[in-house]
Amino acid sequence: MGLFSKKSPKEKLQKKYEKLMKESYVLSKSNRKASDQKVAEAEEVLKELNIIS
Numbered sequence: 514m515g516l517f518s519k520k521s522p523k524e525k526l527q528k529k530y531e532k533l534m535k536e537s538y539v540l541s542k543s544n545r546k547a548s549d550q551k552v553a554e555a556e557e558v559l560k561e562l563n564i565i566s
Contacts, residue, residue, distance in 0.1 A: 523565050530558045 520528070537551035 523562065526558055526562045526565065530555050530562065533558060 533551050533555035537548045537555065540548035540551060
């Protein structure tokens with residue numbers, strides 16, 4: 514793969530899922546409600562990933 518190759522939709526969703534889970538973890542230490550919201554968003558992304566796979 515080249516340096517500037519485009520990511521597939523699946524790779525983009527995986528990256529988004531990882532980002533949301535990381536944000537959720539950071540928020541869990543200070544704002545539980547916001548953390549729960551990030552987890553819910555991550556679960557929606559995971560559902561999309563399962564549909565694509």
